[in-house]
Amino acid sequence: MTTDNPTLDTPTPTSLKPADAPIEQEPIVMLGSPMAIVDGVSFSSGDNWTNLANTLSAQPERLFYPNTLEDLQVIIREATENKKKVRCVGNGHSWSGTAITQDYMVSINGMNKIEKPIQGENGEWTVTIEMGVEVKELDEFLRKHDPPLALxxxxxxxxxxxxxxxxxxxxGAGLDGRTVSDTLTEITIVNAYGELHIYSEADDPEAFNIASINLGLLGIVYTATLKLVPMSNYRLRAIDSYGSLADYFEGPRAGLKWKEMVERNDSTEILYWPHSTFLGTERNDRFWLKQWRRTLALAEDLEKLKDQAPSVDHPAFAAFKAGDIVKEIPDGIHFGITQEGEGIGEAKIYDASAGFKLAPDFSNFVECFNDLVEKNYAFSTSEFPSRIGTCLEVRFIKASRKMMSFVYDGEDEKAIYCMINVLGARETPGFVEYSQGVLGGWMDKYNAKPHWAKLWEQIPGVIPALRREYEDRLAVLNRVRKTQDPFDMFVNDTWRPLLE
Ligand SMILES: Cc1cc2nc3c(=O)[nH]c(=O)nc-3n(C[C@H](O)[C@H](O)[C@H](O)COP(=O)(O)OP(=O)(O)OC[C@H]3O[C@@H](n4cnc5c(N)ncnc54)[C@H](O)[C@@H]3O)c2cc1C
Structure with missing residues (x-):
């Protein structure tokens, strides 16, 4: 019997690391051992894999590097013959142990083909991509298309x-964007028999729904077809302001004012740091409000932002640039990226996030955020300065139609959810316990559900709570899953307790 338990490294302040602590590893994949090949598919054995934040590690028996559909089928055949678990891995940005198995991990980074976009009879554009495609690769490809397209x-x-x-x-932060999976029209997955299964709404709505957010439990996803918009339809005007907490979060109409703003915007986002300056002790009474509105005005030159000083003096977030500027859709969405392509993606941070349905007057959001600001300040100042690196972030999205989404709403698909992120520099001592306690409180009070890719496995009592909340949906997932993976080939220690 194998165990897939990841190693969750408890954060330790850098200065407190013992002298013989291992030298910081390069994240993602260590190509230390010689590569071997089985039927044309290369793999390494026993290498140390770590996630981007370097908070998780694993030493899979084999780490495969496929390039084609046939390669995926060879891996499944090998796993069947040797009775091994299989989990895929992309860029290792996740904080939960979802990518980890000590058996066979599959790096999908070599599977990055993009097909020519197609315009359907209804005029809607779609593109089919392999799962190793990075966001920036698809953005650049679609920009060059005639006409230019975007998600x-x-x-x-x-x-x-x-x-x-x-x-x-x-x-993302787009209110109508829901989740990226909500834009799928088709998804193909290689199952535990090595067969390529094609899922679509027309063929089997229930199976397609589950396949759209499948947690890696139906097999290795090969391709996905996503809906697009022509970039000429609109651009995004970014409006930045620094609001006072008192003005926006106090008074009987506070929630309704948020509601009016969120419903008017394409996207709305909040960023908040507990102290006014990075190393200062003064309590911050202002937050950064980011709004995006759709406009037909022409996009402005992003070079304007190039030499602008960072809007935020926290080093982990220095890529964020404020400015009232009209941007093409992808530039508006990826606002935390510098001209040189560096950005928040490089940050060595922890992130715990959960979403819940907003009351008709948004009062539960106002209550929750006010309480979080207090809790976060208390946490951040209690061991000054080692806990200063925290940040709060909020986005608003409409309910997902996909059953395994943390913002699924089977009754009201127009419902608006908030996704609140509690972020902390990886070295922040006590951050895991703190953030997981906070999320546990939201689960009890607001029926919040945690983001699957972020920190959630350490929330006290999380498994029984999730099993209770997702009960009917887990039954559907299991029904579909058992037709594709009766051997539990794709079930690791993150998902087993939920599925049993
Ligand atoms: C700085 C930063 C910012 C972030 N911002 C956002 C954000 O704005 N919104 C948001 O929702 N999330 C955000 N995240 C979370 C991130 O989107 C998720 O962690 C995402 O899953 C990471 O993708 P990855 O390529 O790194 O995949 P990995 O973390 O390597 O893998 C994630 C999961 O996908 C599975 N998987 C990958 N490919 C396949 C395949 N072909 N078949 C089956 N399973 C597969 C893996 O098995 C694993 O379970 C952010 C993370 C970071 C570090």
Whole structure:
């Protein structure tokens, strides 16, 4: 019996690391051991894999590097013959142990083909991609297309791969964007028999729904077809302001004012640091409000932002640039990326995030955020300065139609959810316990559900709570899953407790 338990390194302040602590590793993949080949598919054995934040590690028996559909089928055949678990891995941006197995890990980074976009009879554009495609690769490809195209909403960083985005139900800040998986029209997955299964709404709505956010449990996702918008339809005007907490979060109409703003905007986002300056102790009474509105005005030259001083003096977030500027859709979405392509994606941070449905007057959001600001300040100042590197971030999105989404709403698909992120520099001592306690409180009070790719496995009592909340949906997932993977080939220690 193998165990897939990842090693979760408890954060340790750099200065407190013992003298014989291992030298910081390069993240993602260590190509230390010689490569071997089976039927044309290369793999390494026993190498140390770590995620981007260097908070998780694993030493899989084999780490495969496929390039084609046939390569994926060879890997499944090998796993069947040797009775091994299989989990895929993209750029290792996740904080939960979802990518980890000690058996066979599959780096999907070599699977990065993009097909020519197609315009359907209804005029709608779609593109089919392999799962190793990075956000920036698809953005650049679609910009050069005639006509230029884009995804209407997406994750903020550009160095994340679509396998990770779609299997985990990731999302951007676009209110109507829901999750990226909500824009799927078709998805193909190689199952535990080595067969390529094609899922679409027309063929089997229930199976397609589950396949759209499948948590990597139906097999290795090969391709996905995503809906696009022509870039000429609109651009995004970014409006930045520094609001006072008192003005926006106090008074009986506070929630309704947020609601009016969120419904008017394409996207709305909040960023908040507990102290006014990075190393200062003064409590911050202002937050950064980011709004995007759709406009037909022409995009402005991004070079204007190039030499602008960072809007935020926290080193982990220095790529964020403020400015009232009209941007093409992808530039608006990926606002935290510098001209040189560096950005938040490089940050060595922890992130715990959860979403919940907003009350008709948004009062539960106002209550939750006010409480979080207090808790975060208390945490950040309690061991000054080692805990200063925290940040709060909020986005608003409409409910997902996909059952395994953390913002799924089977009753009201127009419902608006908030996704609140509690972020902390990786070295922040006590951050895991703190953030997981906070999320546990939201689960009890607001029926919040944690983001699958972020920190959630350490929330006290999380498994029984999730099993209770997702009960009917887990039953559907299991029904579909058992037709594709009766051997539990794709079930690791992150998912087993939920599925049993
Ligand atoms: C700085 C930063 C910013 C972020 N911003 C956002 C954001 O704006 N919105 C958001 O929702 N999330 C965000 N995230 C989370 C991120 O989007 C997810 O962690 C995403 O899954 C990472 O993709 P990846 O390529 O790194 O995949 P990995 O972390 O390597 O893998 C994630 C999961 O995808 C599975 N997988 C990958 N490919 C396949 C495949 N072909 N078949 C089956 N399973 C597969 C893996 O098995 C694993 O379970 C952010 C993360 C970071 C570090």
């Amino acid at each position: 209407a909403s997406n994750v903020m960083p550009t160095d994340i791969r679509y396998g990770g985005i779609l299997t985990m139900g990731c999302h």
